[in-house]
Amino acid sequence: MATFKFELVSPERLILSIDADQVDLPGSEGDFGVLAGHAPFLTTLKTGIVTVKAGGVSSRIYVRGGFADVNASGLSVLAEKAVPEAEFDPAVAASEVAAAEAVLAEAKSEEAKDRAIAALDQAKTAIAALA
């Protein structure tokens, strides 16, 4: 199976850089999968889980506030927060929920509130999926 270069970058460091067979991402307009030779594509991501399949092994990563850039050189995901499943513990989950709730508490306009509620739901769904 053809592979492509997958990179996951957070502001603090490069988290992952591997040759992947398939990566499934939670796009803001719907989940999508990337295989080798995907058309150039740029999208924002919602809070959720990125699934990476490489060499028959599949791993999951919690991602918040990111976007994905698919181009000829591969797929790069830039995320504000990215935690691999192995490092994801209740403390991280609690802080993520608290962060989303803080955003909601601060939201003033109706539009911002809707967005914050959606983000909180997404975070909760992702946490439930990982638990």
Place this chain on the structure above:
Amino acid sequence: MASLKELKNRIASVKATQKITKAMQMVAAAKLRRAQEAAVAARPYAHRLGAVVANLASAMAGRDDAPLLLAGTGRDEVHLLVVCTAERGLCGGFNSSIVRLAREHAASLLAAGKTVKILTVGKKGADALKREHGNRMIDRVELRGVKTVGFDIAVDLGKRIVDLYEAGEFDVCTLFYSEFKSVIQQIPTAKQLLPVKVDAPAAALETDYEFEPDEAEILETMLPRYISVTLFSALLENAAGEMGAKMTAMDNATRNAGEMIDRLSITYNRTRQAKITTELVEIISGAEAL
């Protein structure tokens, strides 16, 4: 001529100082390595985000629906200067060179009849600007107790600046920090933060790129993040630069103390010898008199 005891005390005190500066130099060296690593690790994200934003921004240029952060308010009246300095001194000219650049910038803006507002990050910058521009300072952010600069600090700061901008508090925002060239060279830099000014994209965007949602919306979510990342890398460069400057300054101080000890030791020995000679002469002339 100082007495022997005075000289001895002096030498002991300089030696104690030298020990402290030496220790500070070594601490700075260790911290510098960590700060440099952090700055390097943060580069891929900033680089990629910069490239994507540049691409999108050039596509949006001139369009009416370009986001406020990119298009600007269309005015050039109120300037916000964000001055990032270190939290501590004893690092040579590091803080003062950043402050000097900011002060010059503020002076030229004021001379041109613009309004200047100042936001300081780091205690030293606030202290240095307080006297001259105290009434222009809108806020000061202190990084006291922050061990390593985390991205969340930059996000908070970026959010604050964007909120102020959207509230129409200022028209142009300039960021002052020190670019980390090398351990011995830090260059105070002024960088326009808002409206976002991007370099021309390195390569034209592939024509058949698909966007989800559309360009304008992506750009809207990406620009605040871009500002945070710009702040974050400025803070990291500052952290590395501060440690570099501190290391150099403390190295100089240690060397100067060494020279001083040498000089004082020579004086001490000469004085001691002179005293012995005088005593001998006294004894001999006393014996001869008998």
